[in-house]
Amino acid sequence: MQRLLTRLAVALTLSFILAPILIVIATAFGEASYVQFPPTGLTLKWFAAAARRPEFQSAGWTSLWLAASSTAIATPFALAAAIGLVRGRFRGRDAIQTFLTSPMIVPGIVISLALLVTSAALGVRSDLRLLGAHVLLTLPYLTRSLIASLLRSDTLIEDAAYTLGASRLQTFLIVTLPGLYEGLLAGMLFALIISFDNVSISLFLASAKSNTLPLAVLSYVEFNYDPSIAALSTVLIVVSIASALVLERAVGLRAALGK
Amino acid sequence: MASLSIRSVSKAFGANKVLDDVSAEIGTGAFVTLLGPSGCGKTTLLRIIAGLVEADGGEILMDDTNVTRLEARRRGIGMVFQSHALFPHMTVLENVGFGLRMRGVPRQERDRLASEALALVHLRDFGRRYPQQLSGGQQQRVAIARAVVFKPRVLLMDEPFGALDRKLREALQIELRRMTRELGITTIFVTHDQGEALILSDRIALMQAGRLVQIGTPAEVFRQPQTRFAAEFMGVENFFAAQILGSDADGTALACGAARLLSRVQAKLPAGGGIAVGIRAEDIALSDDAHPVNGTSGEVRDVVYHGNTWTISVSSAMGEIVCTTQAGAAANPPANPGETVQLAWRPDAVLVIPDP
Ligand SMILES: Nc1ncnc2c1ncn2[C@@H]1O[C@H](COP(=O)(O)OP(=O)(O)OP(=O)(O)O)[C@@H](O)[C@H]1O
Numbered sequence: 001m002q003r004l005l006t007r008l009a010v011a012l013t014l015s016f017i018l019a020p021i022l023i024v025i026a027t028a029f030g031e032a033s034y035v036q037f038p039p040t041g042l043t044l045k046w047f048a049a050a051a052r053r054p055e056f057q058s059a060g061w062t063s064l065w066l067a068a069s070s071t072a073i074a075t076p077f078a079l080a081a082a083i084g085l086v087r088g089r090f091r092g093r094d095a096i097q098t099f100l101t102s103p104m105i106v107p108g109i110v111i112s113l114a115l116l117v118t119s120a121a122l123g124v125r126s127d128l129r130l131l132g133a134h135v136l137l138t139l140p141y142l143t144r145s146l147i148a149s150l151l152r153s154d155t156l157i158e159d160a161a162y163t164l165g166a167s168r169l170q171t172f173l174i175v176t177l178p179g180l181y182e183g184l185l186a187g188m189l190f191a192l193i194i195s196f197d198n199v200s201i202s203l204f205l206a207s208a209k210s211n212t213l214p215l216a217v218l219s220y221v222e223f224n225y226d227p228s229i230a231a232l233s234t235v236l237i238v239v240s241i242a243s244a245l246v247l248e249r250a251v252g253l254r255a256a257l258g259k
Numbered sequence: 260m261a262s263l264s265i266r267s268v269s270k271a272f273g274a275n276k277v278l279d280d281v282s283a284e285i286g287t288g289a290f291v292t293l294l295g296p297s298g299c300g301k302t303t304l305l306r307i308i309a310g311l312v313e314a315d316g317g318e319i320l321m322d323d324t325n326v327t328r329l330e331a332r333r334r335g336i337g338m339v340f341q342s343h344a345l346f347p348h349m350t351v352l353e354n355v356g357f358g359l360r361m362r363g364v365p366r367q368e369r370d371r372l373a374s375e376a377l378a379l380v381h382l383r384d385f386g387r388r389y390p391q392q393l394s395g396g397q398q399q400r401v402a403i404a405r406a407v408v409f410k411p412r413v414l415l416m417d418e419p420f421g422a423l424d425r426k427l428r429e430a431l432q433i434e435l436r437r438m439t440r441e442l443g444i445t446t447i448f449v450t451h452d453q454g455e456a457l458i459l460s461d462r463i464a465l466m467q468a469g470r471l472v473q474i475g476t477p478a479e480v481f482r483q484p485q486t487r488f489a490a491e492f493m494g495v496e497n498f499f500a501a502q503i504l505g506s507d508a509d510g511t512a513l514a515c516g517a518a519r520l521l522s523r524v525q526a527k528l529p530a531g532g533g534i535a536v537g538i539r540a541e542d543i544a545l546s547d548d549a550h551p552v553n554g555t556s557g558e559v560r561d562v563v564y565h566g567n568t569w570t571i572s573v574s575s576a577m578g579e580i581v582c583t584t585q586a587g588a589a590a591n592p593p594a595n596p597g598e599t600v601q602l603a604w605r606p607d608a609v610l611v612i613p614d615p
């Protein structure tokens with residue numbers, strides 16, 4: 001009886017989370033020219049329609065480029081920061097750590113506004129300011145993940161390497177870095193997803209030229225309500241699940257979340 | 260292949276004084292064991308010698324060159340860590356070859372030397388495995404191979420045989436002794452085990468709460484412990500406060516309460532001085548002689564069987580005395596609680612401890 005109740009609770013919770021997503025996926029295959037549930041008919045034409053739309057194409061590339069380059073730029077900084085924060089002994093270490101992870105806590109809208117005002121005052125180019133903002137956005141996720149794996153790694157193996165004749169750089173590259181591979185992979189995947197998914201910062205800082213995919217979707221649904229949006233969402237969901245699976249496969253989600 | 264001088268080294272972690280003015284001279288090729296209770300600073304001293312921790316004061320010299328400020332990697336010291344510290348993502352062979360790789364030895368030569376070192380620790384066929392695929396004792400042996408393969412000038416070993424069973428331990432002790440002698444590697448070997456220290460060492464250094472309390476040959480430390488702590492650590496169970504009555508070339512006459520003791524040790528101390536006397540339990544025997552040269556009588560409190568031996572606690576005029584006797588084949592205890600027994604010991608069993 002008790003077990004039955006537990007299972008029921010689990011099933012209800014899961015369906016509460018999953019149902020809306022499943023409904024979106026289902027509507028992507030409907031024949032009707034508006035989002036309809038339950039869908040009638042079965043077609044792939046909305047996927048083709050979404051793929052043909054130039055605003056989705058360019059926004060899609062922008063988002064991918066933005067996610068990839070912000071992650072690529074943030075990673076070495078996050079690595080340096082994590083090493084300093086975990087291995088270093090200096091005053092204000094905790095404060096800096098809190099500060100570095102603050103973009104995860106401070107409301108996105110506040111950061112966005114602050115960056116908009118600052119970049120306007122400094123006269124930063126709009127594509128650069130968006131990139132800068134995304135670097136800022138992804139940095140804490142990477143840092144946190146790397147801090148977690150550095151805390152797990154054994155400092156004695158570094159000492160062993162020194163006694164065996166390795167320099168600090170050699171030790172870092174040959175001994176420490178391979179142990180950070182999991183945290184690095186997890187952090188980078190998270191960073192990619194966070195950047196790709198972000199609305200609030202892009203909303204403030206993107207220009208017409210540098211529209212991101214979530215923004216394109218937003219402005220599209222203001223005037224249209226056809227299933228091509230559902231088709232696009234389906235693709236994004238599949239990509240997200242795929243990357244979660246890759247992550248799980250490679251390192252285990254627990255490690256990825258820095259537990 | 261270098262002599263090592265440790266000069267007035269001290270170290271504190273915050274308010275915790277871990278090493279206090281530690282000095283020792285270790286000759287080229289000597290094998291010194293560092294013996295002391297947990298937390299007395301053994302690992303810290305090794306880390307300072309290796310260059311992994313900076314001392315607050317004092318100097319380390321290798322072959323009369325001051326290396327106090329030299330980076331760890333330039334000291335040419337091999338170190339076996341208490342927790343092995345193997346590189347988890349490298350194979351056993353790569354682990355062992357690491358020191359050679361850092362010295363620019365080409366791949367093939369490196370693998371050959373690493374395999375040889377592995378054979379030395381009885382792990383010839385384990386080169387392809389990863390450290391996680393080995394038992395604790397096997398990991399320890401890989402760590403030993405890794406530390407000796409590049410023929411270090413000085414070898415530091417932090418309880419390297421802790422996780423091994425007795426047979427393997429004894430085999431490796433002999434192997435290690437042979438190897439360090441052959442290569443002439445100056446070695447400092449940390450252990451908790453006085454038996455191991457006695458077997459392996461040229462000299463034993465006894466450490467207590469961050470200080471070197473005594474350093475000497477195994478026989479010196481075993482027969483002439485200078486402090487009560489040293490005596491206890493070398494397995495002396497019975498201690499008595501005593502007064503020196505007189506000392507000559509034959510030995511020392513002592514008063515221990517009403518009892519009179521004769522020691523073979525020549526106390527280099529003035530008559531009338533208060534010292535301590537230590538006697539090992541295995542040096543005390545049950546005696547039929549009612550008036551032995553050294554001895555006392557008392558009532559048996561407790562008798563415990565240990566297989567090879569019996570331990571008998573006796574309450575005597577000199578205080579509580581523990582003695583052990585060989586059990587032999589007889590299953591009967593040599594004495595029973597409540598019985599009055601006569602105890603006796605030879606004059607050379609009486610250790611004079613100047614610093615009680
Ligand atoms: N990095 C450190 N920071 C603070 N205290 C330390 C540090 N390393 C060691 N200590 C302290 O120094 C003292 C000596 O430690 P050490 O590791 O040298 O002892 P040990 O003799 O090797 O003990 P064991 O036999 O248990 O290995 C201990 O009280 C320990 O808590």
Ligand SMILES: [Mg+2]
Binds near residue numbers: 301302
């Ligand atoms: Mg230790």
